[in-house]
Amino acid sequence: MKPCHLVAPLAAAFVIGLAPATASLAPGQEFRMPKVDFDYDKDVDFSLFRTFRWKQGASDAPTEQARTRIVWYVERELEKKGLKKSPDDTADLLVRYYAKADKSLKGTPSQGESYLPGGTGSLTTSVDFSKVLEASLLIELQRATDAKTIWRAASEYRTIDEKRVDAETESAVRRLLARYPPPKP
Numbered sequence: 090m091k092p093c094h095l096v097a098p099l100a101a102a103f104v105i106g107l108a109p110a111t112a113s114l115a116p117g118q119e120f121r122m123p124k125v126d127f128d129y130d131k132d133v134d135f136s137l138f139r140t141f142r143w144k145q146g147a148s149d150a151p152t153e154q155a156r157t158r159i160v161w162y163v164e165r166e167l168e169k170k171g172l173k174k175s176p177d178d179t180a181d182l183l184v185r186y187y188a189k190a191d192k193s194l195k196g197t198p199s200q201g202e203s204y205l206p207g208g209t210g211s212l213t214t215s216v217d218f219s220k221v222l223e224a225s226l227l228i229e230l231q232r233a234t235d236a237k238t239i240w241r242a243a244s245e246y247r248t249i250d251e252k253r254v255d256a257e258t259e260s261a262v263r264r265l266l267a268r269y270p271p272p273k274p
Contacts, residue, residue: 127242127268133232135240135270141172142180144231150188158255159186162262163228170269183231190224222254223247226261230269242268
């Protein structure tokens with residue numbers, strides 16, 4: 090069997106995040122569609138997998154609320170794909186995730202010219218600051234028989250509204266698992 094070639098940035102960052110794409114919404118705010126990086130073992134027949142379970146001790150989230158949120162959305166999306174959660178240790182796939190979130194201030198600079206009567210113009214610079222939550226999410230599926238990673242997807246996202254964290258998490262999980270099962274080679 091050929092080795093699974095996983096995307097290096099995913100392995101290095103283990104980051105799940107939502108990164109905005111460009112389209113102005115309001116002054117100082119931009120929106121970008123989050124990029125999804127994913128890779129999978131091209132020698133695996135994903136149609137053989139019918140059940141999944143969580144890999145013990147492998148997943149982590151910044152808070153208990155975030156953990157509950159991620160688990161709920163991942164399970165729901167996998168079930169939409171036709172996989173069933175296994176009630177015991179017999180499952181075809183092991184699921185784990187890595188999550189990271191950071192709160193910070195982000196500045197958006199702007200420049201302008203002002204003209205004084207009877208004088209020359211002067212260049213001014215101002216910066217608008219806003220609180221931002223940046224998060225990264227990586228979901229990994231392993232074959233249960235040998236715990237080999239066979240599928241992995243990651244994304245980043247950013248929100249300035251903490252009330253949208255739940256919706257952003259749901260959207261990130263949905264985007265990531267939209268790539269499962271992968272296309273047949």
